[in-house]
Amino acid sequence: MAKKVELKLSSRILRKKSKRSLVPVKRHCRFANNPELVFAIDYKNADFLKSFLTERGKILPARISGNSSKYQRLMAHEIKKARTMALLPYTAEQS
Secondary structure, eight states, X not given: OOOXXXXXXXXXXXXXXXXXXXXOOOOOOTTTTXXXXXXXXXXXXXXXXXXXXXXXSOBOOHHHHOOOXXXXXXXXXXXXXXXXXXXXXXXXXXX
């Protein structure tokens, strides 16, 4: 007969398991139900586009910003256009 061996779980693994059990928050696209906001997605509107960039200048992913794939592609295209026109930075400013 084989003896059953119980393994001790480390605190790190227990914390990892507890984080997994959290239910993710469903984010809704802010542009889907608001056609006026869609017109704000323009490369000339740099202040609005800045809210979709990180501190380092990277484009926020859709899973964080909550944009649908259609508007995320449009947003990325307009941000890249604004970068070309030097309205938005490619990277963070160095101090």
